Amino acid sequence: MLVTHLFHSGVLIELDNHLLLFDYYQGKLNLNKEKPLYIFVSHRHYDHYNPEIFKLDHPHKTYILSDTLRHKYEANYVDIHQEYIFDDIKVKTLLSTDEGCAxxxxxxxxxxxxxxxxxxxxxxxxxxxxxxxxxxxxQQEINSIQQPIDLAFVIVDKRQEESYLLGLQYFLKHVKTRYIMPIHYFGDYTITQQLQNEKLDNPYQAHIIPVHHRDETFEIF
Incomplete structure (x- = not known):
């Protein structure tokens, strides 16, 4: 898959037959119009939701939005602790500790x-x-993840100061994961070097993807 870190928490994933766009806020979108596009929004905060998503030029769009965003736009709205099927995509939602869902x-x-x-x-x-x-x-929500994860987008927010690794460290220890891309750092890419210097307890040997700038793309096997 091709994974692009757009900005802050926004990411675009290109698989063989799908495009998945999560929490678009800013960044350059290169969309393959031959593949259907699934647009996810976890909640309505400005840094996770940009109404411009409804103007994207793409012929095959499916919107999958947190119920906190319910408004006049035609979309699929999802609630917490539910499972959904959209075409050949299975979606499960978790409860956010702030607003909306994961x-x-x-x-x-x-x-x-x-x-x-x-x-x-x-x-x-x-x-x-x-x-x-x-x-x-x-801990309750992360413990509910029973299956191995191929790619996880996990918050690492330096505004928490000495507590900024709590969420990532718990995730590393309790979820078998191949790749992790840190998100939610408002363009402060010094987070990459800082994480490389940390002594993380990483029993499943997840590979933490080093993001250096906005709109950076990685190829993951």
């Missing part, structure tokens, strides 16, 4: 996890009960 997508013998805003959000100065809720819900 996605588990199965197609072409590949399983893809996209976090949206599902993360172990721990903020210094926040009430302890709020941070504890974040921990419990994040």
């Amino acid at each position: 996605f588990l997508v199965e197609t072409e013998k590949q399983t893809i996890y996209f976090a949206g805003d599902l993360n172990w959000w721990h903020w210094e100065g926040e009430p302890e009960k709020d941070n504890l809720w974040q921990k419990e819900i994040y």
Whole structure:
């Protein structure tokens, strides 16, 4: 598959027979019009949802949007903790610890996890009960992933300071994953070098894809 990190959390995946676009916000889209395009939005926050997705020039578009975005546009709206079939794509939703949902997508013998805003959000100065809720819900949702993941998009947000690795580290230890692409860092690509210097507990030896700039494309086998 070809995987393009567009910007922030936006990613485009090109498989043999499908295009999957997640949480487009900014970035250059090169869309193969010979393959059907499936457009996912995890929730309505500005950095995950750009209404321009409804103007994309592509002949075969399917919109799969969090129910938090329900409005006048014709689309498929999904709720949390549900399973759906769209053509030959299986979609399962998880509960976000912020808003909306995360996605588990199965197609072409590949399983893809996209976090949206599902993360172990721990903020210094926040009430302890709020941070504890974040921990419990994040662990609950990640523990519900029973199958191996081929490609996972996991939040690594340096605004959390010393807690920025909580979500990634838990994911690495509890989900057998081949490739992980970090997301949600607002164009601060120093995150790549920082992660390379961390001593992560990575029992399944997931390969963490180093993103250096916006619109960077990787070929994954």
